[in-house]
Amino acid sequence: ETGVTQSPTHLIKTRGQQVTLRCSSQSGHNTVSWYQQALGQGPQFIFQYYREEENGRGNFPPRFSGLQFPNYSSELNVNALELDDSALYLCASSRPTMGLAGGRVTGELFFGEGSRLTVL
Amino acid sequence: AQSVTQLGSHVSVSEGALVLLRCNYSSSVPPYLFWYVQYPNQGLQLLLKYTSAATLVKGINGFEAEFKKSETSFHLTKPSAHMSDAAEYFCAVRYNFGNEKLTFGTGTRLTIIP
Numbered sequence: 113e114t115g116v117t118q119s120p121t122h123l124i125k126t127r128g129q130q131v132t133l134r135c136s137s138q139s140g141h142n143t144v145s146w147y148q149q150a151l152g153q154g155p156q157f158i159f160q161y162y163r164e165e166e167n168g169r170g171n172f173p174p175r176f177s178g179l180q181f182p183n184y185s186s187e188l189n190v191n192a193l194e195l196d197d198s199a200l201y202l203c204a205s206s207r208p209t210m211g212l213a214g215g216r217v218t219g220e221l222f223f224g225e226g227s228r229l230t231v232l
Numbered sequence: 233a234q235s236v237t238q239l240g241s242h243v244s245v246s247e248g249a250l251v252l253l254r255c256n257y258s259s260s261v262p263p264y265l266f267w268y269v270q271y272p273n274q275g276l277q278l279l280l281k282y283t284s285a286a287t288l289v290k291g292i293n294g295f296e297a298e299f300k301k302s303e304t305s306f307h308l309t310k311p312s313a314h315m316s317d318a319a320e321y322f323c324a325v326r327y328n329f330g331n332e333k334l335t336f337g338t339g340t341r342l343t344i345i346p
Contacts (some may be wrong), residue, residue, distance in 0.1 A: 116275070145332055154322050154336030167333035202275055206332050221332055223268075223275035231336070
């Protein structure tokens with residue numbers, strides 16, 4: 113089975129520009145999460161998409177937006193780039209299952225290798 | 233707010249020595265806990281996870297971790313370090329069971345001394 117793939121791997125933008133990052137989820141996974149990892153820090157949760165709808169959002173401003181497509185791939189869009197947006201952006205896919213009580217049970221997250229964004 | 237704290241941003245051990253990476257969590261409800269490893273220029277790989285079953289969890293590459301509720305800890309250990317263990321290690325916690333949001337610690341960089 114194919115793993116999580118992200119593109120581009122590296123990109124450089126200038127302040128005020130917009131960027132789109134792409135993620136193809138692992139085969140059979142219907143949930144995609146995005147994380148921002150600044151240099152020397154742990155990843156920070158941006159948001160998650162499940163069945164094409166946002167399902168949870170971290171402490172990020174509205175200029176961070178996303179999409180999930182019917183094939184479960186996803187995009188992360190960042191508008192009006194700021195210098196502090198420079199980071200490694202990680203995508204992770206998973207396939208939650210239904211628990212005994214009927215609620216969703218998390219599946220293991222499989223991470224891609226990330227897109228490294230530099231904002232000048 | 234729920235969080236994890238990793239004590240020691242850098243840990244160095246000799247090859248063959250015990251590896252101990254510390255993680256403490258804050259929570260008012262039982263959490264799910266995870267350890268991930270990140271090699272240079274790569275994404276995160278799951279080492280092991282605690283999901284309220286056995287308190288001693290065994291993972292890949294000879295790593296294990298013990299959930300201690302009384303100490304709110306989930307420390308990662310490996311009896312004998314190998315050069316290939318050099319990497320960044322992240323402890324993470326999940327509380328919101330409506331989604332897969334993970335809250336990560338700041339990471340511990342493990343260096344292996346030959």
